[in-house]
Amino acid sequence: MPQETDIAWCPGCGNFPLLTILKNALRELGKLPEETVIASGIGQAAKMPQYVDAHMFNGLHGRSIPAAMGIKLANRNLTVIAESGDGDIYGEGGNHLLHVARRNPDITVLVHNNMVYGLTKGQASPTSEEGMKNPIQPDGVIVEPFNPIAVALSVDVPFVARANVSDPAQAKEIIKQAISFKGFSVVDLFVPCVVFNKTNTYQWFKEHTYTIPESYDPTDRVAAFRLALETDRLALGVLYRNDTRELYEDRLGITDTPLYEREFNEQAFQEVIAGYR
Amino acid sequence: MSQFSKDISIVIGGAAGQGIQTVEAALMRILKDAGYGVFACKEYMSRVRGGSNSVEIRLSSTKVPRRAYVRRIDFLFALDTVALEHLRWRIGEGTTVFAEKSDANDGKVGRYIDTPLLRFANEAGNSPLYANSVALGVILGVLGVSQEAAETFLKKTFDRKGEDIVVKNIIALEKGYDFGRHTAYAEGIEVIVSPEEEKKDDLLLDGTTALGIGALAAGCDFISSYPMSPGTGVLTFLAQHAKKTGVVVDQAEDEISAINAGLGASYAGARALVTTSGGGFDLMQEGVSLSGMIETPIVIHIGQRPGPATGLPTRTEQGDLNLALYAGHGEFSRAIYAPGSPAEAIETMQHAFDTADAYQIPTFVLSDQYFLDAISPLDTGDVPRIPFARHVTKTAKDYRRYVLTKDGLSPRGVPGYGDGLVCVDSDEHDESGHITESFDVRKDMMDKRSRRLDTLRNNAMMPKEFDNCKDAETAVISWGSNHGVLEETLGKLGSVRLGGLHFAQVFPINPEVKKLLKGKKIVIVENNHSGQFADLLVRELGVTVSRRILKSTGEPFCVEELVEELKLELTTDN
Numbered sequence: 001m002p003q004e005t006d007i008a009w010c011p012g013c014g015n016f017p018l019l020t021i022l023k024n025a026l027r028e029l030g031k032l033p034e035e036t037v038i039a040s041g042i043g044q045a046a047k048m049p050q051y052v053d054a055h056m057f058n059g060l061h062g063r064s065i066p067a068a069m070g071i072k073l074a075n076r077n078l079t080v081i082a083e084s085g086d087g088d089i090y091g092e093g094g095n096h097l098l099h100v101a102r103r104n105p106d107i108t109v110l111v112h113n114n115m116v117y118g119l120t121k122g123q124a125s126p127t128s129e130e131g132m133k134n135p136i137q138p139d140g141v142i143v144e145p146f147n148p149i150a151v152a153l154s155v156d157v158p159f160v161a162r163a164n165v166s167d168p169a170q171a172k173e174i175i176k177q178a179i180s181f182k183g184f185s186v187v188d189l190f191v192p193c194v195v196f197n198k199t200n201t202y203q204w205f206k207e208h209t210y211t212i213p214e215s216y217d218p219t220d221r222v223a224a225f226r227l228a229l230e231t232d233r234l235a236l237g238v239l240y241r242n243d244t245r246e247l248y249e250d251r252l253g254i255t256d257t258p259l260y261e262r263e264f265n266e267q268a269f270q271e272v273i274a275g276y277r
Numbered sequence: 278m279s280q281f282s283k284d285i286s287i288v289i290g291g292a293a294g295q296g297i298q299t300v301e302a303a304l305m306r307i308l309k310d311a312g313y314g315v316f317a318c319k320e321y322m323s324r325v326r327g328g329s330n331s332v333e334i335r336l337s338s339t340k341v342p343r344r345a346y347v348r349r350i351d352f353l354f355a356l357d358t359v360a361l362e363h364l365r366w367r368i369g370e371g372t373t374v375f376a377e378k379s380d381a382n383d384g385k386v387g388r389y390i391d392t393p394l395l396r397f398a399n400e401a402g403n404s405p406l407y408a409n410s411v412a413l414g415v416i417l418g419v420l421g422v423s424q425e426a427a428e429t430f431l432k433k434t435f436d437r438k439g440e441d442i443v444v445k446n447i448i449a450l451e452k453g454y455d456f457g458r459h460t461a462y463a464e465g466i467e468v469i470v471s472p473e474e475e476k477k478d479d480l481l482l483d484g485t486t487a488l489g490i491g492a493l494a495a496g497c498d499f500i501s502s503y504p505m506s507p508g509t510g511v512l513t514f515l516a517q518h519a520k521k522t523g524v525v526v527d528q529a530e531d532e533i534s535a536i537n538a539g540l541g542a543s544y545a546g547a548r549a550l551v552t553t554s555g556g557g558f559d560l561m562q563e564g565v566s567l568s569g570m571i572e573t574p575i576v577i578h579i580g581q582r583p584g585p586a587t588g589l590p591t592r593t594e595q596g597d598l599n600l601a602l603y604a605g606h607g608e609f610s611r612a613i614y615a616p617g618s619p620a621e622a623i624e625t626m627q628h629a630f631d632t633a634d635a636y637q638i639p640t641f642v643l644s645d646q647y648f649l650d651a652i653s654p655l656d657t658g659d660v661p662r663i664p665f666a667r668h669v670t671k672t673a674k675d676y677r678r679y680v681l682t683k684d685g686l687s688p689r690g691v692p693g694y695g696d697g698l699v700c701v702d703s704d705e706h707d708e709s710g711h712i713t714e715s716f717d718v719r720k721d722m723m724d725k726r727s728r729r730l731d732t733l734r735n736n737a738m739m740p741k742e743f744d745n746c747k748d749a750e751t752a753v754i755s756w757g758s759n760h761g762v763l764e765e766t767l768g769k770l771g772s773v774r775l776g777g778l779h780f781a782q783v784f785p786i787n788p789e790v791k792k793l794l795k796g797k798k799i800v801i802v803e804n805n806h807s808g809q810f811a812d813l814l815v816r817e818l819g820v821t822v823s824r825r826i827l828k829s830t831g832e833p834f835c836v837e838e839l840v841e842e843l844k845l846e847l848t849t850d851n
Contacts (some may be wrong), residue, residue: 005711037692039541042703049700050712055692056700057544058712060567064538066501066529070541073525074499075693079543099530224652246828252525259498259525260546260691264665266523269493276480276490 008047012112013045014191014202015016017165019051022110025175026054041093043119045085045112045191056270062092065100068107069248075258076249078107079179083110087117090126090146098101101155101184103248109179109186111148115200119175122196128154132199148188149228153221158242159185162235164205165192170236177238183245190234212237219243279373280423281351282469284314284337285420288350288367289412290360294326296409297356299434301332303413303483307426312472314339315481316761318346318651320832323506327532329363336420339473339660344618344653345762348835352419353387354412356394373466375415390460397452399767402445410449411456419455420468424450447625478657480619483626484649484758488578488642489514489617491626494521496665498547501527501538503557506590507646508580513551519698533558535563537576543573544701546669546691546845548630552578555597556587565639569609569726570680571701572687574633574640576626577601581645583831592831593647595757595804601641602784608723610730612737613641613784617760618651621781624661628738628782637689638731643783645804647833648758672697678710681721685728730785738782740790744768746776751798751823753847756780756810759802759834766839770846783810786817800824800846 009015022251027038031054038049042061049056055078059067068082082089089097089111097109116134117123124134126146133140152160159181163171170190190205212235217223224240284778287304291297301317314337322328333350348367355361355376368374368387378391392415410431417424431446460466482490488511492500501625502512503725516526525547529535533555539549551593553561558579568575579601583594601613612632614625626642633640672690676697680687687708692699700710706721707713741760744754744767753775755763760779767777778793780786799822801811815822826842828834 008712021697033698034696035693037545045754047712050702051697055698056702056710057541057571058702058704059537059540059571059701060563063533063563066537067536067541067544068594070499070501070525070538070543070547071545071692073527073538074542074545074547075691078693095530096534103527135388144306252527253520254525258691258693259542260548260667260669260694262496262498262523264496265522268523269519272493272518273480273490273657276486277478277657 005051007051009044010195012194013044013206014165014193015048015085015112017168018112018171018189018191019048021165021172022132022175023052025172025179026052029176029179031079031179033079036081037071038081038083039064039071040082041084042087043085043088045083046082046088064088065093065096065097065109067099069103069105072105072107073249073252073254074260076254077155077258078258080107081110081179082107084112085118085125086111086113086115086127086148087125090148098132098151098155101152101157103246104158104184105248106182107184109180109184110175111186113188114191114197115146116193116197118193118196129199147228148186150225152186152226153224153240156242156245157186158183158236158245160240161185161238162188162190164209164236165262166202167236170211174238181241183247207235208232209236211240222252279465280467280469283341284335284343285351285468286347286349286351287334287336287354287416288331288364289354289356290331290364291327291356292326292327292359293321293330295356296406297330297332300409300416301334303427303434304334305417305652306430307417307422309479309481310426310475310477310600312339312475313337313421313470314342316342316344316651318647318833323369324786331358331360331364331541331671336470339476340769342653343765344651346647346833346835348837352415352416354410356412375412375667387688390464392456396836397456398449401449401452402836407445407449408704410446411453414450414453415457418454419461419466421461424454428620438693443470443640462551476654479654480660481652481654482619483652484619484622485510485512487622488626488644489518490660491552491623492630493518493524494623494660494662495627495630496548497524497550497630499525499539499542499549500551501529501535501542502552503529503532503535503685505554505648507582508552508554508557508578509651510571511578532560533563536577536759538563539575540564540568540573544571544691544699546694548578548634549574550578552580554580554582555584555600558600558604567703568639569605569607570703572637572726573701574637575627575754576633576642578644580649581643584831589760589831591646593645593758593804593833594680594835595643595645595830596806596809596829598643598776598783598805598809598813599644609726610638611640611784612636612638612733612782613643614781615643615757615783616648616781617755617757619655619780620659620661624663625781627661627663631666632733636733637686638729643757645758658808660822667794668795669694669718671695672699677708677726679706679708679722681708684732685725734785734788737785737787739787740778740780740793742793743777743779744775745773746778746793748773749776750774751800752776752778752794754778754799756783756803759804762834762836762839764844765836769836769840770843770847773842775846780810784813786814791818791820794818794820798823800826802826802834802839805829811834
């Protein structure tokens, strides 16, 4: 990131600690800027790649996941992260989360979940709690919140985790595991919005979360569902991990040669057209 | 005695599931190989079984090839009663109808020949399903073309279904063939179109296959798309050849995902394609705008069908030119191609990829149902090829994706190739690709993205002049799929007053075109309701369009109606 960059987040924003966490995670994993791509959508969370030393694809609202998948399929040597907020990934791009999970490309999805819309100024997000007052529902949210963990488990996202930026050490470890995981990994990150969400504050997240005990078996999908359905206190850690799913790249037969290095195969071309004689 | 010379129009009608496509494929292959000029087009309903569909096959000499739809039917093979009623409006005095007697409705125009398609089918295989092979035999018998090639074709086609099925089909074919020979003799039907030398090496291409071959010739690396008629075929084609060619094929969950995945792949250096129809393209528009902003190439194939909304899903129209022209919010450059023949499809698809890469813009290829399904031959040696170039630069440490240059084009780096970082942003961005709200940078970037349009314009494909357009007082213009019908119509009229001009690139328009049109009356033929290309020509060149010949019923133009329309040009004084 250029030195003079003026970071566009509000003072006290949860994105600041996450920026540090992500940079440390990438550094500790030995991921060089030139071999890492961060694709993002739109919103305050989606500005993350503006401030990280890596390739950046800052695309459209809700579309970081398909873009990230396209990048990965074109060059599987790259480490590819899709990063955006809860409105972007769970709302606008919900369909992509469901169906790219089914394909299982080796990309990591980091979702800044602050349970509110920031950049559009305080409206409800898919994860806003029922009853939260906001400009569009002055009497409070009247729809059920989206449960990202349960949804991810239902489509067998093979790596499902949740972290809280208030615990940087744990969040960094979880992100490192997610990036290292071979397959589609989703990390729901509690990142408080200090301007528009006066309920789900740093304090609230501390009081409403707990770390999954070490005895927990993350390969047990049913147990993971049980944790996902808890509402009083929310589990932090790796909720589910399935190392048996084959990668989309492998199933498509994609090799290590990036597509831009692919040479024109005249013989194959001639064979194809000969079939239409 | 009735003689059929010059060219013959054979129509086979039946329900979906009766196998008329097999008859079409067999006839086209056999007649092409034997040295005839051939062309086929089809119309069908939006259903999987039943309904009434038809294929038209035109048989001609290769010296005067026909590649357009005609209303006239010389030989009609109706596989059921519904087909006969469905096609009744096209039956004229010169039509010979081959149908079951019960279907033959005495007293109507045309000659009816009681053809026991079902009896033969049952005798051959104890199933009405063999009626199509009977029909194939009858056609070959009437035409006097050896049935040997048909046997080979049936063996190949039904091989995987087992020997029993192959044998039954061949018996059905033979029964039909004998009937056809005898009938032609008894009825005095004489076909005197004679074949030239054998054309076994010629390709037989429908528009879909030609576009797919064009994409492969262009070095297409990646396609992500969602099925939608009639654009699906290009996706299917590439999927079928993915293993051999290495194209990565992804079936997307929706069109939005398709184009965003395409742009991701393109950003990472792949040559990416999406294929859809107008309705699916509506969903892709945000991606077109993104392509314009991040200067990342993408090729978009729109197989047009009649809209608005679901419209007529399996019919044809050229109604989405404006859609392609104005798709995506904001202002940026683009190019739009519209091929009119398989050769042009192969050529323009390569131009679309090369232009997208060279100018870092979205490019479009517009086709339509009629074009995608129409089949005609192409000499293998005439497959157009454009040199393959990647247009990708190795980056240095200080690489900036959007460095300002004289022509507005910055060297395109891709992540992982070189030491630099490739940053692209849908927000307005500075030279490094990072978000900015500087009005000065905004101005520079807007100019940068627009400036290339001049070069694009000056390098745009020139339209093809035909029928001595240079000396004609009236230029009759086609774009896309209407090339064949206009060519045949002008040939039929044979007037020095009318010349043809066909556009295979419809945007931008080369300024040189104005010279071609100077002093000429302009008539435009379009398969839509308002004359979208006419509007574009007026806007781009400031010319006056005298007449728009339009059709938006969901059917293609037929030669007969265009002849009538253009005769008016010859009877009115200018």
